[in-house]
Amino acid sequence: MLVKSKIKYIQSLGQKKFRDETGVFIAEGPKIVKELLNAGPALVQEVYALPEWITENQHLLKHTLTEEITGAELQKISQLKTPNKVLALAGQFTHEQMEVKGRLTLALCGIQDPGNLGTIIRIADWFGITQVVCSEDSADLYNPKVIQSTMGSIARVRVYYSNLADLIGDPAGVPVYATVLDGQDVSKIEKPGQGILLIGNESKGIPPELLQRASVRITIPKKGGAESLNAAVAAGIILSHLT
């Protein structure tokens, strides 16, 4: 049975302040919890699950503190409207230092919507991009909505937060591609072996101080009437052409 203090602790992790203090985040649902357990058991600190889920997944849980709970208890600790069998507490990632040479890095300028951020991480994972860097005003990676919408890709993509102007201002750096409305057709650009791909905030685009440091401006040619594309959709299209 879940004690009150534990319920309160897990609920508090819905807030960034407590996630930052504890270094812990919530992951929910069979898919994401399994991906995290497979990524390395050390990452997952505790699993709270319905009895049938525990029975089915014994092989994954050998080294993980696991507590059997009821549906009513899961409802209490879940951040989802419809809780889904299992909730895990995991330690926030500590990645080796970011290295931009020799690979493609996706750099996100102020993506505010948690669902968009998670979807972009999932897209990066699909295209084999293992490094994403967010400007400091982006949504929090450990927001439960971000974690959910990565659909498990959070376990495979390293996500950093950094001052993007400092990152792309490095004179020994790699080419920087900026997605704008009046650049070169992305389908005609040679696939780069390394570089930083800047994706702008949907309403404000890429900030001028970053745009002026871009080496190549690229565009997804528009043939109809829509004014813009969703940031995640744009990221998907860019990566499908450049990887």
Add this chain to the structure above:
Amino acid sequence: MLVKSKIKYIQSLGQKKFRDETGVFIAEGPKIVKELLNAGPALVQEVYALPEWITENQHLLKHTLTEEITGAELQKISQLKTPNKVLALAGQFTHEQMEVKGRLTLALCGIQDPGNLGTIIRIADWFGITQVVCSEDSADLYNPKVIQSTMGSIARVRVYYSNLADLIGDPAGVPVYATVLDGQDVSKIEKPGQGILLIGNESKGIPPELLQRASVRITIPKKGGAESLNAAVAAGIILSHLT
């Protein structure tokens, strides 16, 4: 001042049953309302807006019944968490009969999420696709969340609901492209002048009875670990290569 019966009527349009009965839908926010007014004033039946929005947009409202309301009244009739200056009631579209020859048509198999459906309509609009057909089990086009996420593209893209098996089963028809996990690389397919592009439901993909009638199976090559792409992202990538 808004009378009670009017408030009740507008609120009822949040439900499909009442939208179907009346043939009316709700559009909210300056961007979408302006797009609808520009698309043809006959479409918009009534506009409810804050005084400042009416003053700024007099030129658009000459032939449209307009009622000035307060913020509190807007709150009552709005479907949004944060109402945005203006709400319009518009008549549902009546389009000429669908014609699949000589153009590209996007065909959606059971897209359930209203945000996804709206985003796909917006993507179609960006790529100049003016015809989208949804299977009968798809989300309702006039769901306020669909309307919002089209960002105004609803005014430019004709959306139909149809039995997709009947549509693509027509022997005198056009090529049918199906997006699957093991088809030809979409970046290597010749751009078709006409055809139907099938986009599957995210969890179930394209139903077998449709898949067996497809002439070309295409794939967005996967280079990393993610199991799937969001349906709207997949649609964007496919259209960026095939238009």
